[in-house]
Amino acid sequence: MKSGNIVLIGQTNSGKSSLVNKIMGQRVSLVSRKKQSTTFNQKVYKKFSENEFIIQDTPGFFSSRKKINNNIISSPLAEIETSDLIYVVVDISLRINNEYKKIINSLENKIEKQQVFLILNKIDKVKKDKVLGAIKFYSKEKIFNEIFPISSLTGEGITNLIKFSKKFTVKTSLKSKPSSNIQIKKKLFYSEVTREKILDKIHREIPYQCDVVTEKINKVASQIKIYQSIVVKRQSHKNILIGKKGSMLKEIGQASRKEIARFENKKIHLFLFVKLAKEKKI
Numbered sequence: 426m427k428s429g430n431i432v433l434i435g436q437t438n439s440g441k442s443s444l445v446n447k448i449m450g451q452r453v454s455l456v457s458r459k460k461q462s463t464t465f466n467q468k469v470y471k472k473f474s475e476n477e478f479i480i481q482d483t484p485g486f487f488s489s490r491k492k493i494n495n496n497i498i499s500s501p502l503a504e505i506e507t508s509d510l511i512y513v514v515v516d517i518s519l520r521i522n523n524e525y526k527k528i529i530n531s532l533e534n535k536i537e538k539q540q541v542f543l544i545l546n547k548i549d550k551v552k553k554d555k556v557l558g559a560i561k562f563y564s565k566e567k568i569f570n571e572i573f574p575i576s577s578l579t580g581e582g583i584t585n586l587i588k589f590s591k592k593f594t595v596k597t598s599l600k601s602k603p604s605s606n607i608q609i610k611k612k613l614f615y616s617e618v619t620r621e622k623i624l625d626k627i628h629r630e631i632p633y634q635c636d637v638v639t640e641k642i643n644k645v646a647s648q649i650k651i652y653q654s655i656v657v658k659r660q661s662h663k664n665i666l667i668g669k670k671g672s673m674l675k676e677i678g679q680a681s682r683k684e685i686a687r688f689e690n691k692k693i694h695l696f697l698f699v700k701l702a703k704e705k706k707i
């Protein structure tokens with residue numbers, strides 16, 4: 426058996442989580458059209474015959490000055506040292522700007538033997554000329570060992586990316602195989618699902634200024650009871666989250682419950698509470 430650690434980094438919204446899901450062939454990472462949807466480093470496993478990938482999704486580099494208040498946000502660079510392969514994911518449909526330089530700069534003094542692949546994602550959104558131009562442009566950056574134009578939406582280029590990535594797996598004697606292909610704390614995962622639904626349904630800054638905390642999980646036979654608090658800073662945010670006669674909270678809860686049920690393949694009871702943080706910074 427050969428295995429390789431892959432870490433995905435890149436600007437927020439570039440499609441890192443979408444790529445993880447595409448490689449996995451199932452939805453394990455949360456995807457959102459809003460920025461900063463991934464907030465912690467999530468590890469998943471995927472076996473392709475004799476090769477195993479341990480894939481780490483990370484929160485995106487966020488350039489906006491708007492401060493994210495989520496206190497569980499982890500550093501996208503934390504796992505670089507133990508990785509074999511780094512995918513730097515760029516949204517090719519955006520105009521090339523200097524944001525990628527920040528990522529290169531922070532990588533430069535961290536990488537040793539790791540291979541760095543530049544992933545030009547969202548090629549389904551642009552003309553071929555733009556792809557060729559981008560390849561030419563980024564080729565001058567020595568840090569990239571390979572460049573892969575792909576679409577995490579259509580799947581174009583993914584097979585090729587996996588094929589190349591296999592070359593950088595190394596022989597291992599994995600003693601304790603993971604029992605499931607997803608290794609994240611369930612509490613965190615359930616919180617993230619609900620947070621994703623808040624992102625989907627509520628606009629402006631509220632989703633970034635609230636924390637979703639999974640307080641308790643009760644497993645009974647084929648059912649799971651999940652108790653979550655949404656902690657907000659302001660009464661006005663609380664009102665918006667709850668909505669008219671609780672309609673918004675109900676919508677968020679239903680969407681989250683469905684998603685968790687699909688993932689767990691069990692009946693889910695989800696209890697959501699909105700709490701006001703007691704003057705403490707969240």
Ligand SMILES: Nc1nc2c(ncn2[C@@H]2O[C@H](COP(=O)(O)OP(=O)(O)OP(=O)(O)O)[C@@H](O)[C@H]2O)c(=O)[nH]1
Pocket residue numbers: 435436437438439440441442443444455456457458459460461462463464483484485486546547548549550575576577578579
């Ligand atoms: N057209 C198109 N859209 C894509 C592609 N990949 C991702 N998206 C969309 O881009 C948005 C952001 O995708 P995510 O996978 O959440 O991006 P991310 O890099 O994980 O974002 P953060 O977790 O916030 O850093 C979502 O609306 C995706 O559906 C692609 O190849 N083509």
Ligand SMILES: [Mg+2]
Pocket residue numbers: 441442443455456462463482483484485
């Ligand atoms: Mg993400």
